[in-house]
Amino acid sequence: MLRLNYHDAGWLTPYALHACYAGLAASLSADDPLWLVIARADRGHIALGASQYADAELDLGYCRMRGIPVVQRALGGGTVWVDRDQLCVFFLWPRHAAPRTHADLFDECLALLAAAFAQIGLQTMRIGGQDLWCGGRKLLGSGAATIGHTMVFGASLLERFAADSFAACVHSPSQGFSEWLRDALAAGMTDLSSLGQAESTPALVDALRASCAARWDVDASSPDKLQRAAMFEAECELREPLELGGRRLVRGGIKINRETYLLEDAAAPWLRLLWQSGRLRRAACADPEADLLLQDCLDMPWDGSLLFDRAASHDLAESAVRTLAQRIDALCATLPSAA
Incomplete structure (x- = not known):
């Protein structure tokens, strides 16, 4: 049976959060064990998708004024808000065990997460290949990337989604756009609190680990010295100035859900x-x-x-x-x- 290392990274700064999976993935060899890493951000921040431009997507003046970090994550997808009321989950698949394509990676990881939600009584539906919905609204989105020899999947378990905090950071061509954005986020997104499961995150993690244990030999683990060095290097890269001057990922606006x-x-x-x-x-x-x-x-x-x-x-x-x-x-x- 293949081995999966489980690591609870605890509370991390926004840069360290995104460096923990990116650096660890870069340090893994093709035949290393799989990893499941969970972590929380110690403050609210914006995570840009790998192909996005901060000045096109965000009100950078507002972010600077409020001291909100903007991090260009390694994973694909759109702009997301990450804060203390989310548990971030990352699966790292070295090449020897990795799915054949990113589509297969989403199949594998979202099935595990859907099974975990079902264990706490939430029936989810897969929408658009990368999202899980519950009650007609988006509960979980995900992204992926290949870093070195490793396929990486990332998602956040939303305990409470701070729609107003996110909307305030988004570049809005008008006040009306900003107001409609808040309305659309409220209508299109949901979270564990709204679903009556505000305190269910520990049970979700237990269910996810149980689902993993049915497939792999799961061991609690921590990154070694070389892996921590790679994580530090990744954090230094994330702190470099953001690339500016591009266009929005969605022409003229923003994706609310699929x-x-x-x-x-x-x-x-x-x-x-x-x-x-x-x-x-x-x-x-x-x-x-x-x-x-x-x-x-x-x-x-x-x-x-x-x-x-x-x-x-x-x-x-x-x-x-x-x-x-x-x-x-x-x-x-x-x-x-x-x-």
């Missing part, structure tokens, strides 16, 4: 959309006539003809309807369509 995106085109007249599963769930425009037309298109499957089909009863020129449709398509063309 189905929901908040978007804004700030060019006059401004246009703001809440896109969900191929439909406009909420929309607004500074042009009153365009705004009325948008309200007539809410909750309908979006296609290129929808605006034109609904425009007959509105006092809007065909050229204006065409421009509005083009602006919407420019924002939404790459987003998931209705199931």
